[in-house]
Amino acid sequence: MDRLLELLPELGEATVETLYIVVISLFFGGIGGLLLGLALYTTRAGSLFENRAAFTLLNILVNIFRPIPFIIFIAAVQPLARLVLGIGIGNSALIFAISLGATFGISRIVEQNLLTVSPGVIEAARAAGAGPFRIIRTVILPEALGPLILGYTFVFVAIVDMSAVGGYIGGGGIGNFAILYGYRQFNPVVTWAAVLVIILLVQLVQFSGNALARKILRR
């Protein structure tokens, strides 16, 4: 317990670090996933930019990268991180790997949520003379906003999970804190403190996401 009190500043720092990693990754992965998800959605048969070849290609791409366990993915994309960022370790490389990995996962969530938009509503927009980009912006995304917010809330939790292995390539955060000061120093109280912080963080985000989605869906 005394040890935990001593480590409180480090825990605080690790929490802030986790938040930083998660928020930046969610931003880049969120945008990447949204674009990839939109590409999957709009190229499928019967959709706005129906294109069998493009859809098949994207579909296979996502299927290849999405199931790779993150701890392997992080190592596999290290050369790419070096190429893009000039560095393969630390928080920047971690954020790069999470953003890329999350892009594939998020794209499926986006695609699935967009598929819930009624084709009739899209037809009504087409009948009003709207072009495909306007339909995406003014009809498809607004109509799917509620489920999309719930989807991104789910993704936030998944990214917290991904960020926990940050220590593996020299990144920080609560996961690293738990391993460094709790697990390796045989101090379960410290580990459990890290768990508690994560539980609080996830609860807070899930609660806000639900509230926001409820407001959008008006129910």
Next chain:
Amino acid sequence: MSIVTLTDVVKSYPPAQKGGAPVVAIDSVSLDVQKGDVYGIIGYSGAGKSTLVRLVNALEKTTSGSIVVDGREITTLPERELRAVRGDIGMIFQQFNLFNSKTVAKNIAYPLEVAGRPAAEVRERVAEMLDFVGLSDKARNYPDQLSGGQKQRVGIARALATSPAILLADEATSALDPETTGEVLALLERVNRELGVTIILITHEMDVIRSLATKVAVMDSGRIVERGDVFDVFSNPQEAASARFVQTVVQGIPTSAEVDALRARHTGRIVTFSFRDGDSSQAQVFLDLAAAGVGFELVYGGINDIRGRAFGHLTLALTGTDAAIDGVLARISERSLVTEAN
């Protein structure tokens, strides 16, 4: 003046399986809709009527043939220009297809915003349309807070926001209960009469045709099998498919099964007299029967009114001597159609 003209229009889809025959949804259809018409297209589901109406605003691409809308051939227009054409044709749907994420006012504003109208004009026009459909108090509500009839009224307001000359109605009342159907049909009638909008409506309900349409085309397996004034098709259908639809709302000449049922309950000879606007009057028939000493009892049928013109079939059970009945039937059949059940 023609406003929509289809000439030899074909719509086919690629075969479901490789090497199969293409699926022909619309098979060489020609149709001429005049300005101000309420043109009804009736058919069973799968007859191709939904596809046909989507060719008129190019939501579906025509395979071959010509479609002229308001003097413009649309089958050869590029997508960008088709959008402008679609903006000038209103459309309403069976499932209303309102934007659930937008308020009623925002739904109605949508086509105006697509057309790039200035904000002040949009506001004014939305208020006008809300007033026209009687939903001014619902402007800030969302579609899921409205009843089915109210949703369709919003759909109509949205479709007419840009003041189109043509309104396409795709089974617009099929998801509504009978009372609300009447309400929406009355509104569509006002749209045609007060705003002069030409309406092309597709339906599988003959009642909708009877109460709203001026002309009707009957579709069966991708073809138009019969067309004409609603009165003519109702009072004297030429094709089996048309007759089946007419039977759903009009009691015609009883079938042999119905005759058997009538015989079980009534004595005498079962004879059907058909009346059409301008033929001999019912009164004359009854006077002739009475003068010949023939007793009669009305056992089946009815008289229908379409836009102030009446027609119908009355089936009577006639009692009296055979000679008297034969004599009077011969006299009446000189003026109108007489069908005796055997």
